[in-house]
Amino acid sequence: MLLVAIGVFGVPSRYSLVISATLTLVQLVVIGAAALSLFLPVWRSGDEDRRGIALAGLLLIVPWALLTLMPGFGPPFAATLAMNHERFVILFISTMFLGLGLWSLKDPLARGEAGDRLAAPMGQVTALFAVCTQLVWAAILVGWTMSEAHKAKTYLPFDGTPMANASDVLLFFAGLLTYASTAFYALSFARRGWLGKRTATVMVVIAAVAIVGLITRGLQYPDLPDNWYTMPGMIVGIPAIPWVMPYVLGVVALVRAAGGGRAV
Structure with a gap:
């Protein structure tokens, strides 16, 4: 369903209200049912350790579940104000x-x-910086759309302004730190036996490649890169893409809590 959610959200389309609501409802029901089928038995068990693991896993699934509220939105330049x-x-x-x-x-x-x-404390600290940075970035963009709502017909140009450049820098570091946090947590999962060592290694390598892609691309987020080698950096820098691996860790945490300690 994660792949379905990415596709439904990422491909621009103007759905009717009924179709849009149906797509969102179906995705939420499937994701929610799968997550709650693991979470609720753990919660009813009364085991506080397992509850903590399951709750963390559920929280990591919520961000992508919320993005199902935007079917057909696509990239910002393809959407209305x-x-x-x-x-x-x-x-x-x-x-x-x-x-x-x-x-x-x-x-x-x-x-x-x-x-x-x-690794776990490093994952927590890098996550703190990543989340705080991305919250500031999102607040800037929310404020921009609120300002534009007062314009009669047209957008006030935002790209290239000091505020836009500052938001690009915030998004760059938010993505980089989210990948770093995910890598630290993947290593920690492997050290605790929650995740197989090979799987953890793959996740760390993906995070490292994503970070290299971001650095190659540079601080500014391009809508359409001029050079082919900056295209991967543009893709991995899309605001929600760094959340994909935390989503996977959330699923692993739920499975681990429900399964009593099996490595995934």
């Missing part, structure tokens, strides 16, 4: 849930004699 206002408000709220999920992962991972007290 009202759609972009809704987009950035939802991204702001989703970022808060991401922060709650990444922050709360640390304690279950570090708890006990076998707890990971190296």
Whole structure:
């Protein structure tokens, strides 16, 4: 369903209200049913350790679940002002849930004699910086859409202004730090036996490649890169794309909590 959500959200289309509501409802029901089928039995078990793991996993799934509220929105340049206002408000709220999920992962991972007290705290600290940075970025864009709503007919140019450049810098570091946090947590999952070492290695490599792509692209976010080698950096820098691997970690945490400790 994550892949379906990316496709439905990412491909620009002007759905009718009925179709849009149906697409959102179907995605939310499937994602919610899958997550709650793992979460609720753990919560009813009364085991506080497992509850903490399951809650962190659920929180990491919420950001992408919220993005199902925007079927057919596509990239900002393909959307209306009202759609972009809704987009950035939802991204702001989703970022808060991401922060709650990444922050709360640390304690279950570090708890006990076998707890990971190296990678997990690094994952938590980098997540804190990433989330705070992205919240500021989203707030700037929400404020921009609110300002534009007072214009009679046209957008006030935003691209190229000092505020736009500052928002690009914020988004760059938010993405970079989110990938770093995900890599630290993947290593921590492997050290605790929640994730297979090969799977964790793949996630770390993906995060490292994404970071290299961002650095190659540069601080400014291009709508259409002039050079082919900056295209990967543009893709991995799309605001919600760094949340894909935290989503996967959330699923792993739910499965681990429900399965009583199996590595995934």
